[in-house]
Amino acid sequence: MIITTTNSIEGKEVSNYLGVIMGTTYTSNHGTKGMTFKDIFNSKKYYENYENGLEDAKESAFEKLKQQAEAKQANAIIGISVDVELMSTTGVTMITVIGTAVHVK
Structure with a gap:
């Protein structure tokens, strides 16, 4: 692909x-997942x-974007843009990838 x-x-x-396709992921545990209490205070x-x-x-x-393209029997995705938004009230980060599924020769 x-x-x-x-x-x-x-x-x-x-x-x-x-057609236009989109893959979206939400994440909220990216800051402290797998860290010890002491590590949380180590900014690096x-x-x-x-x-x-x-x-x-x-x-x-x-990966979600690729799955949508495959479902449409596309062999390429063009015009991709990535949007990252932090929802400040919840601390959740949303990542959206948008593109156009196409078939190329």
Whole structure:
């Protein structure tokens, strides 16, 4: 599966546009998951853990996007954008990946 942020793929021709697809993941435990009480006060470890949690959530959103593309029998996704939102009242982070499922020759 070809995945790109651009609206075309060099050397390929889009033969069929199959629709806009989206993968969304919510995460709230990315800051302290697997950390000891002492580690929570170590800002370096805390932020490393936070980054790893966001990376896992992003990968999950991309996996959902790929599954939707496969369900539409696409062999590529173009025009991808990634949106990360922190819902400040709950501490939940939402990651949304949007793209266009296409079939390329």
